[in-house]
Amino acid sequence: MSETVMSEERVKFVLDEPDIPTHWVNLMADLPGEAPPPLHPGTKQPAGPEDLTPIFPMGLILQEVSAEPEVEIPEPVREVYKLWRPTPLYRARRLERALDTPAHIYYKYEGGSPPGSHKPNTAVAQVYENAQAGIRKLATETGAGQWGSALAFACRLFGLECEVWMVGSSYDQKPYRRSMMEAWGATVHRSPSDVTESGRAQAEHTTGSLGIAISEAVEVAAQNPDTNYSLGSVLNHVLLHQTVIGQEALAQMAMAGEEPDVVIACVGGGSNFGGLTFPFLRRVLRGQAKTRFLAAEPAACPTLTRGVYAYDFGDTVGLTPLMPMYTLGHDFVPPPVHAGGLRYHGDSPLVCGLVKQGLVEPRAYRQNETFEAAVRFARAEGIIPAPEPAHAIRAVITEADAAREAGEERVILFGLCGHGNFDLSAYDAYLAGKLEDPEFSQADLDTALAHLPEAPALV
Amino acid sequence: MSETVMSEERVKFVLDEPDIPTHWVNLMADLPGEAPPPLHPGTKQPAGPEDLTPIFPMGLILQEVSAEPEVEIPEPVREVYKLWRPTPLYRARRLERALDTPAHIYYKYEGGSPPGSHKPNTAVAQVYENAQAGIRKLATETGAGQWGSALAFACRLFGLECEVWMVGSSYDQKPYRRSMMEAWGATVHRSPSDVTESGRAQAEHTTGSLGIAISEAVEVAAQNPDTNYSLGSVLNHVLLHQTVIGQEALAQMAMAGEEPDVVIACVGGGSNFGGLTFPFLRRVLRGQAKTRFLAAEPAACPTLTRGVYAYDFGDTVGLTPLMPMYTLGHDFVPPPVHAGGLRYHGDSPLVCGLVKQGLVEPRAYRQNETFEAAVRFARAEGIIPAPEPAHAIRAVITEADAAREAGEERVILFGLCGHGNFDLSAYDAYLAGKLEDPEFSQADLDTALAHLPEAPALV
Numbered sequence: 012m013s014e015t016v017m018s019e020e021r022v023k024f025v026l027d028e029p030d031i032p033t034h035w036v037n038l039m040a041d042l043p044g045e046a047p048p049p050l051h052p053g054t055k056q057p058a059g060p061e062d063l064t065p066i067f068p069m070g071l072i073l074q075e076v077s078a079e080p081e082v083e084i085p086e087p088v089r090e091v092y093k094l095w096r097p098t099p100l101y102r103a104r105r106l107e108r109a110l111d112t113p114a115h116i117y118y119k120y121e122g123g124s125p126p127g128s129h130k131p132n133t134a135v136a137q138v139y140e141n142a143q144a145g146i147r148k149l150a151t152e153t154g155a156g157q158w159g160s161a162l163a164f165a166c167r168l169f170g171l172e173c174e175v176w177m178v179g180s181s182y183d184q185k186p187y188r189r190s191m192m193e194a195w196g197a198t199v200h201r202s203p204s205d206v207t208e209s210g211r212a213q214a215e216h217t218t219g220s221l222g223i224a225i226s227e228a229v230e231v232a233a234q235n236p237d238t239n240y241s242l243g244s245v246l247n248h249v250l251l252h253q254t255v256i257g258q259e260a261l262a263q264m265a266m267a268g269e270e271p272d273v274v275i276a277c278v279g280g281g282s283n284f285g286g287l288t289f290p291f292l293r294r295v296l297r298g299q300a301k302t303r304f305l306a307a308e309p310a311a312c313p314t315l316t317r318g319v320y321a322y323d324f325g326d327t328v329g330l331t332p333l334m335p336m337y338t339l340g341h342d343f344v345p346p347p348v349h350a351g352g353l354r355y356h357g358d359s360p361l362v363c364g365l366v367k368q369g370l371v372e373p374r375a376y377r378q379n380e381t382f383e384a385a386v387r388f389a390r391a392e393g394i395i396p397a398p399e400p401a402h403a404i405r406a407v408i409t410e411a412d413a414a415r416e417a418g419e420e421r422v423i424l425f426g427l428c429g430h431g432n433f434d435l436s437a438y439d440a441y442l443a444g445k446l447e448d449p450e451f452s453q454a455d456l457d458t459a460l461a462h463l464p465e466a467p468a469l470v
Numbered sequence: 471m472s473e474t475v476m477s478e479e480r481v482k483f484v485l486d487e488p489d490i491p492t493h494w495v496n497l498m499a500d501l502p503g504e505a506p507p508p509l510h511p512g513t514k515q516p517a518g519p520e521d522l523t524p525i526f527p528m529g530l531i532l533q534e535v536s537a538e539p540e541v542e543i544p545e546p547v548r549e550v551y552k553l554w555r556p557t558p559l560y561r562a563r564r565l566e567r568a569l570d571t572p573a574h575i576y577y578k579y580e581g582g583s584p585p586g587s588h589k590p591n592t593a594v595a596q597v598y599e600n601a602q603a604g605i606r607k608l609a610t611e612t613g614a615g616q617w618g619s620a621l622a623f624a625c626r627l628f629g630l631e632c633e634v635w636m637v638g639s640s641y642d643q644k645p646y647r648r649s650m651m652e653a654w655g656a657t658v659h660r661s662p663s664d665v666t667e668s669g670r671a672q673a674e675h676t677t678g679s680l681g682i683a684i685s686e687a688v689e690v691a692a693q694n695p696d697t698n699y700s701l702g703s704v705l706n707h708v709l710l711h712q713t714v715i716g717q718e719a720l721a722q723m724a725m726a727g728e729e730p731d732v733v734i735a736c737v738g739g740g741s742n743f744g745g746l747t748f749p750f751l752r753r754v755l756r757g758q759a760k761t762r763f764l765a766a767e768p769a770a771c772p773t774l775t776r777g778v779y780a781y782d783f784g785d786t787v788g789l790t791p792l793m794p795m796y797t798l799g800h801d802f803v804p805p806p807v808h809a810g811g812l813r814y815h816g817d818s819p820l821v822c823g824l825v826k827q828g829l830v831e832p833r834a835y836r837q838n839e840t841f842e843a844a845v846r847f848a849r850a851e852g853i854i855p856a857p858e859p860a861h862a863i864r865a866v867i868t869e870a871d872a873a874r875e876a877g878e879e880r881v882i883l884f885g886l887c888g889h890g891n892f893d894l895s896a897y898d899a900y901l902a903g904k905l906e907d908p909e910f911s912q913a914d915l916d917t918a919l920a921h922l923p924e925a926p927a928l929v
Binding site: 020025026093095101123124127164167187389392439 | 549
């Protein structure tokens with residue numbers, strides 16, 4: 012019994028059902044200046060809502076371009092949120108003691124949702140808008156399976172069909188994620204599949220890629236009037252939906268009587284990062300708080316730390332609008348780190364703009380140091396983190412060590428966006444000392460950056 | 471959008487940290503008459519506390535035989551409970567609509583704990599008492615891995631070593647459960663192992679069995695003064711620890727303003743069943759409520775529905791005291807249904823006594839009908855249940871159908887004791903129509919019942 016335990020120490024800050032937010036926070040309304048618009052991939056002219064109607068319902072397109080500071084959450088969406096929201100905020104007292112730090116460490120835990128991550132926050136909102144528009148089926152891609160299982164879950168609740176193209180190598184390695192989607196009634200294809208032209212054309216790439224899987228899903232959505240496409244990150248409306256996380260966290264930090272000095276989240280497409288930080292960032296933009304924001308990404312896919320700020324395609328094959336973002340080049344293929352959710356060549360334009368303005372500081376970490384941090388966390392706090400938020404935990408430990416060295420009682424808040432129950436083979440490899448620690452190839456990066464599409468320069 | 475959704479409909483009943491119970495409920499104090507004592511396996515005389523000291527700490531032995539109606543929960547145990555307790559109570563409104571039943575269905579969900587089940591409620595309490603007694607290591611067996619991972623988790627939090635013998639076939643089939651235990655720092659052996667005499671003697675049984683794994687763990691605990699053994703169900707003190715579940719559920723049903731007509735839980739060793747029902751049963755025994763109680767078990771291992779009420783060994787090889795219980799015979803080997811936690815030849819003496827007295831009604835269900843019920847639940851409520859509570863859900867649907875036929879607004883409460891994230895291969899088999907639906911062998915049962923040890927008859 013090495014620990015000092017005091018019963019009056021609060022560990023968990025709990026909200027009740029009526030505390031589920033009634034609105035999403037649209038940070039665009041508070042951002043200074045005019046955001047550079049997405050461009051049509053053919054004409055290179057600003058893309059309008061009509062360019063998106065073949066694959067998205069108008070309800071989501073209006074959210075994508077909304078200038079309102081808040082967007083009301085439809086009541087049926089809030090009703091579904093009750094299945095797992097509000098989510099708990101924890102004070103990581105055991106981790107603090109293990110780190111011997113004066114820092115106060117808090118984490119917002121999104122792993123208690125049925126699919127095990129923050130992804131259903133937007134999946135439910137997207138399925139609802141599609142159902143309202145009379146759409147009968149949603150098509151999507153998934154890598155490791157977090158997004159696909161969230162969409163399968165949401166589609167089942169609203170009675171829509173769900174068809175998922177799962178990257179071939181993940182389909183083979185993570186059969187449980189596929190079974191989860193099927194248990195909720197989705198149809199799952201191994202990508203490249205033989206049911207689309209895109210898939211048949213790429214049949215020789217037997218292990219698949221996210222780019223191919225996106226092409227298959229978009230193709231099916233574009234060809235069928237009753238089918239739409241659904242994306243789990245990157246776009247403004249997806250980040251908008253995730254702001255329920257940060258709004259709850261704001262209320263819970265107030266319950267704890269503390270103001271975060273720094274807010275930390277991992278970033279892949281940006282939806283987890285934006286979801287936690289935007290409500291806090293709005294307060295900074297309005298002069299109501301001074302807060303630092305850290306975005307943690309893999310050193311193997313260092314979009315924010317090593318990419319260039321330029322217009323690029325959102326997908327590998329070049330079907331989507333050009334988006335203003337930090338990019339490693341749309342045909343850059345990151346090494347296969349286990350944080351599959353962070354293996355994206357670009358990032359949300361909103362998050363990239365904040366990095367460009369210096370409001371968000373990016374940090375990159377190697378795979379093994381993130382797993383080392385994740386194991387320390389799991390042994391102190393119990394929850395085994397997914398590999399993606401392990402990057403945030405790595406940044407938290409660095410900040411907590413700095414607080415000890417400075418002798419300061421700093422307040423750290425981070426996002427624990429999912430559990431690692433389906434990632435235990437990666438922990439296995441780490442504990443056996445067999446986990447690869449890949450760096451990206453500078454030559455591959457140089458090649459990919461040379462393939463950036465011609466487009467106006469960003470300032 | 472086929473569903474009617476109303477925002478004022480409560481789905482989740484949430485308690486706060488201070489609402490974690492301060493005491494465990496000891497039902498023994500309220501039971502009429504004298505319970506038949508356990509018997510020493512050699513002398514067949516009543517076994518005393520001293521017979522248990524080689525493998526259990528005195529703190530737990532005193533809880534095992536306590537006559538007090540309530541036992542105070544040590545503050546450090548409550549402190550750890552805060553990591554996942556209080557757990558939510560849900561009103562299953564979507565399932566009610568899917569079943570078109572006037573019944574009100576509630577479920578208490580224990581799957582939000584880090585190991586994913588109710589097991590840490592007792593693991594933490596047991597590890598604490600062992601730590602207080604100066605024990606440095608705990609040895610245990612595990613089948614599918616729920617109990618082993620809960621003990622690994624608890625040992626890590628209190629700084630004890632944990633050594634787990636995992637049934638060989640499960641060790642091969644469920645590598646994620648093994649990885650989970652290792653992530654929390656436990657040592658996991660494939661049983662039969664070569665590190666114990668028991669294991670070496672059984673080396674030819676390569677797939678292992680729970681009986682062999684118990685022998686290995688007990689052998690190590692008995693031989694090492696700083697090592698104890700830990701059991702995840704059956705014994706009085708284990709059920710005692712689990713009564714935090716039912717006490718919270720009582721408070722939450724009061725929040726909902728309803729009184730359950732029937733409380734339903736699955737039963738293997740009895741800890742989940744006792745944990746949920748005992749606080750409700752105490753009210754019935756005290757004349758404060760009229761409630762029915764259903765215990766759901768597998769038809770492939772029908773202890774309560776087909777067993778005999780007699781003294782029998784708790785383990786297969788005959789090392790433990792003789793316990794008064796319903797039993798299929800200590801050498802009965804149930805078919806390998808996926809509800810590994812329910813594959814036990816006996817049951818908690820406390821639960822068996824309640825069945826004998828007619829206070830608890832047992833029900834047995836086939837594997838396929840339980841998975842059919844589990845999939846209906848998952849598609850309505852989101853959470854994918856473990857195969858064990860799928861038995862309770864099967865019973866719930868039968869009761870809900872009966873309520874519809876009777877045109878009565880009955881209130882049903884059941885225990886959802888764990889999620890099925892590690893059981894998705896079984897769902898896979900079910901959805902593919904390939905899940906076996908085994909019955910037990912009557913000839914094997916007759917043989918096992920002929921092997922019951924000589925002991926006084928029970929009345």
